[in-house]
Every structure is written in structure tokens, then in C-alpha cells.
Amino acid sequence: MSAPPRFDRGHTDDLMSFLAASPSPYHAVANTAERLEKAGFRQVAETDAWDGTSGGKYVLRGGAIVAWYVPEGAAAHTPFRILGAHTDSPNLRVKPLPDTGAHGWRQVAVEIYGGPLLNSWLDRDLGLAGRLTLRDGTTRLVNVDRPLLRVPQLAIHLDRSVSAEGLKLDKQRHLQPIWGLGNDVRDGDLIAFLEETAGLEAGEVTGWDLMVHSVEPPAYLGRDKELVAGPRMDNLLSVHAGAAALTAVAGSGAGLPSIPVLAAFDHEENGSQSDTGADGPLLGGVLERSVFARGGSYEDKARAFAGTVCLSSDTGHAVHPNYAERHDPTHHPRVNGGPILKVNVNNRYATDGSGRAVWAAACEKANVPFQSFVSNNSMPCGTTIGPITAARHGIKTVDIGVAILSMHSARELCGADDPHLLANSLVAFLEG
Template sequence: MKESQFNRGMLNFLKKSPTPFHAVLNMSAILDKAGFQRLSESDAWALKKEGRYYVTRNGSSVIAFTTGQADFPETGIRMAGAHTDSPCLKVKPLPEKVSHSYLQIGVEVYGGALLNPWFDRDLSLAGRVTWLTSEETVESALVDFESPVAVIPSLAIHFDREANKNKSVNPQDELPPILLQVEDNDEALFFRDILADRLRAEHPEADVAEILGYEISLYDTQPPAQTGMNREFITGARLDNLMSCHTGLMALIGASGDLPCLLVCNDHEEVGSASVSGAQGPFLEAVLSRLCPKAEDRLRAIDRSLMISADDAHGVHPNYAAKSDPGHGPLLNHGPVIKINASQRYASDSETVAAFRHLCRRADVPVQDFVMRSDLACGSTIGPLTATRIGVKTVDVGVPIFAMHSVREMAGSRDGFYLFRALGQHYA
């Protein structure tokens, strides 16, 4: 695969995946097309050698794997991991608010989002809706309004002369977006009615008697793009961490299939991963127990395995270079980053770092190092959580980006392809 083809596919995936539910739906379609067989956790599994399989949980996490030709305890499993969620604004259960003729909806902040970039954007709504049918059954489906249907207008500088010096955001009072304008004599408008109308438009076959619940997020409708005078950058929403999901998926699909390989993409990393579909949950452990039903075989396989936890890294920002450690400031378009932290916020150690560095050398891929400044707090990833729960040797890596957790992030156009090649070597 050429770099240009890889980037086109990644941009399309980012555009079509406004929520973790949509990301997993799109990954499932790609896996189906590549000949992977879908499994259900509620069914008995009859796995075969040289098989290609995948399973989802909650519609927002996915594990795809190949069984290879050899026995798991003898070869181990080449693993990679990423996460499907990104910081965003989620609609509250009873969100309606009419103020001065404007219908607004209340939102909660999901994850450690940069809030100021959400103002003055053309926003849309997407997510999962669950409803009751006329026959008293419960069903769910995804919706995506696609077009701009909401905006969070900034306060004019005339009312806040200090806005450019010190701007903080109160999520409760300042983030409710405007959806439409209403008149005093209009009938009461409810967000669930709006959702029901959209659900029927997208799914005409749906028998919607009553909306029982939803998980709906706001997202920026501006599509991702390849930017820069030489098209050397990629900008868009949810680069953290859908870039890693797509990259790992493409690498797994391109693997020879001779050795056991696995990709896990968990939800809820941005809020701590403590959920049924998060890295602190039992999803990966449950799948591994079905791949290797005997405990001793499973422990032997895990001891011979390596997990590459892929999550975007901080590039050194030219306007804020002092925020980076002087010796560990990764540059965009200079290759994937190995992330190291003495307090085990990253799971990398000397042996797993060496293993990934060797993979990059074999794939002819440049590699960089990241260590947080000693006077700043360090984030974390699914790496330490997976290593703790499963006991698998793990290295934390990622593509360097700017504006992490903003509504629009920025990466180098070559780095995703570099990581793809490194993961391809891992799966070879």
C-alpha cells in the first residue's frame, strides 16, 4: 500500500466515524470485506487454524485476530491496542432548555477536552439510540445528523474585554449549544422527539414507539483534511485515537496470517477505561481465554507475546517549545514515538522499547522518544492497564500530534504510514 492510498483511507475513516459506535461499525465493515468472520460472545466458538475473526462489545469496542498456523503457547500472540473514544460533548438525558426564544440542549464534557475550540463551530449530532417498539421489544441503532444542526456562539469581546487574556469556560452555563429558534406559541419541543424523527429518516423500517435512552455526542462537521503547503499535515477531529485504530486495522488485514495476531480497540480510555468495554474491563481477557482455554497454555502464550499500545503522543509545539523536555521533543513527520515514564504511566520498559525499536529498524521506519517534563503531570494509555490485567509485556508508542484533545487536532501526513509499516513488521 502506498502512503497516499493509506492517507485517503484514513481520512475517509475519520470522516465517517463521529463516535466510537460509528468507528466500530466502520471497522467491522472493513473486516467483513477483508474476509474476517464475525463472532458473537453469546455463541460457542469453533476456531480454526489460519482463521480470521473479530468480535465486538457494546458496539464501541472491537477485537480482531488471526489464529495463524502455529500453537499459541509456542509462538505467543502479536498484539496491538488502541482506543475508539475521544474527548467530546455528550447530550444529557433531559437536555431541553428554552431561553429568549432559543432551544438549547445541556451537555456533559466527556474526557479531558479543550473547551475553547468548541465555540463557533458548525456542529452535528451522532450516536446510539435505544427505543421501544409497538410490540414491546427493545431495539437500538445508530444515527448521524451529518449536517450542521447546532452551534455554541462565543460571547462578543465587547462584553468580555479580558477574553484574550484569561478565558475560562463554565461547562454548565456556557456550553449548551443552540439548536433552533422557537416562538412563544410553539408546542413544547423535546430532544427525544427530534431523535425519533431522525431515527425514522435514517431507518425507515424502525418501529419507534418511544425513545428509552440514547448516547449522543456533538461533533465538528468540518471534514478532516491533508493540509500544509506541501500537504505534509493532517488536521481533523478524533485523530486521538482513531488514527491508531485505523492504522492497526490496516496492518492486521495486511498480515500474512502465518502467526497469531490480535488488535484490540477499547472504548472509554479518555475517562479511565473502567467499563465493560474498556481496557480495565474483561473484554480482552475473555477473548484470550477462548483462544487458549487451558490456563497453562494461555499463560505460556502471554509470556511469549508483545502488546504495542498505540496512542497519539505530544509533538514539540513550535510556539510552546518550553513545555517539552529539551531532549525529548518529537517532531511531526519524523516517525512514531516511544513513550516512557518512570512512574509507569506508560508500560514501556527497556526490553519492550528495544523490541519496538528493532521492528522499526527492520521496517526502515524512523523512531523518536517522548518523556514528559519532570515538573508536569503525565497522561496515560491502555498500555499499563492492559499489562496489569493480562500480564503481557507492553510498549507504549504513538504518532506525534499537536492540539491533543482539541475539537481539531494536527498530525504529520507521513507518521501514520510509518506506524502502519512498523505494525506490519510486528504482525509479519
């Protein structure tokens, strides 16, 4: 018999708050850690010796977080059930020498991160957020969540062909936001402003990882409010659902046959090759140390990995009503139709038939419908952390997610019911 759902539309309300409070990967992992702490999880430092006690634990590294719950009496060879996601989103990021300008305008020099829909950043009120590194090596989060920056579009009177020929943007020349007036552009102005904003002494900041974000809050949309518009759904929607599912499973008190894990990586949007990315050693190191902390051997680790399953949860493409020909004609995922199973026989997604069975069983247990996604054969297929996770760690991986529109826009669109449908299916999966 299917268990009653744990999450409803209130989960979507909470998602909107999470999105608004997480303008950078560093804020996303800090907010996730806060939620884990409230559920009884405790942070462990990578530089400390780990013990094999039961309970919830997590590791923070930059813009990534890995959390896991060890049930009472778990053996060293107990397999893992992993929910993989990523914390980063395509956007504009501040360059090492940020202060620039021309013709009486003061501007901020930015670099393009990932593959954003560039036009979506034009004529939009933008804030600035990220991580500041101080002289003593510590870090401080900063979030200027008010209209501070703007990338103004060229007026149609000066670009008469734009409606007929489409908008053409030069990434270097056309995307530097303005943030004030003045002919005297002084090196250090932006960082000095952020030091003051963060309550720091002048000259205290020696490094930064900063990015712009839309300050327009997430909102319900539509006649019946059946849609949600907001930033960074790709892929904080999955991070939020994963954290909710993990804490629900950890708090259930039920005996678990596996060790549930949430692994939220940084840098998926530019290839995952970093110490905090899915192609780095973070996840493997955490899983191995968990086995060894419980007195396990290499043989126990091999047994645990052989029985492990990972769901790679990332947003996917809902059928677009204005561009339906861009989709496969027989696979048209719809919003509020339940999460999607992603398939690509060329292994851009890691799903195979046995993985589909695992996902189908979780959805059936949760009484959640699911849909299938496959790309149009005439178009290239995107990819996720799924194939990377499967290849790097040798574990069965299944690619799933929520169907959205406007992927990689500064403001994306999903169904209001899909986030809690995803979270309920993840609970069933993590319960094993």
C-alpha cells in the same frame, strides 16, 4: 533485509475517509468491522460456543472491537502480538433529558466527556451522532452529518477582558449548543427528530448514547500538503492503522509465529473502567477463549500470555513551536519524523528497556524511523491503556503512537506521512 513498505500516502487518504465516517465509537467499530469482513474476517458472538478453526475473527461489544487472526496449525500455547488502541475521543455528549433552552433559543443539554479543549468547540458547525436503542433491545446508528448545532461564543463587546485575561468557560452554563428557535421547549423533541432522521417510528427509541462532532471534513494542510487537520485522531488514527496492519498480515499468507490481535477499547478518555474499556474483562476473555477453543488448558493460556507482547498505540505530543518550553528540552518529537516511543519511569507509560528493544526491532524491520517522548519533569504526564493492559493481564506492554498538535481539540493536527509510517511499523510488529 527490510521488506518494502506496504503503505504510503494513500493510507493517509484512507485515514481521512475513516475519520469522517466515524463520528462516534460505535461508528468507528462498525467501520472497522466492515473492513475486517472485506478481508475475510468473520464476527463471532460472545454468547455462542467458539471453535478453534484458523482464520480471522472479531468480537463487537458496544464501542469496542477485538479482532484476531489464527494461523493454520497454531498451537494452543501460541503467544499473541496485540495492538491496543481506543475508539473514544473527548467531546460533548447528550444528557438523559436533552431538550432545554432559554430566551427564545432551543438548545440541547450536554455533558462534558473526557478532557476536551473546551474552546475548540465554540463557534463551530456541529453534527450529532451515536447509537439509538430501540424498544426491542436492538440498536441503530445515527449520524446527522450537517450543521445542526452550534455553541456560540460571547461577543468581545460583552467580554472586554477576554483577550487580556483569557477565555473562562463554565462547563454547565456556557457549553449548551443551540439548534433552533422557539419559546415552547417540548420534552422529546430531539429524540423525535432523530427517530425521523433514522427512519424509525415515533416512540421507538427508549435509550441513546449521542455526541456532537465537527462536520468540517479532514483536509491536507500546508504549502506542500505535508500536514493533516481532522477530528478524533486521538485515537482513531491508531485504530485505523491497527486494522490496516492486521488485515495486511492476515492476507500475506506467511507463516506467523504469533497470533496478531487488534484490541480497540472504548472509554479510555475517562479511565477505561467499563465492560468495553481496557480495564474491563473484554480482552482477557477473548484471549482465554481463543486458547481454550483450540483445545488449550490453563497451562497453555499461561504459556501464551507469558510470551505475549502488546503495543499500546495512542497519539502523543509533537513539540509545539509556540510552547517549546513545555516539552522536555532533549526530547522534541516532530511530525513526519516517524512514530514515537513513550517513556515514563513512574509507569504512566508501560515501556521499559526490553519493550524498547521489541519496538526498535519492528521499526528496523519496517525501515521506519522512530522518536522518543518523555514529559518535562516539571509537568504531569498523561497515561494510556498501556499500564492498565500490562497490570491487568500480566503481559509485556510498550507505549507508542504518532506525535500530533492540538490534542483533545475538536480538530487535531498530524503529519501526513506519520500515519502510514505507523501502519508499516505495526505490520512488522504483528508479523512477530
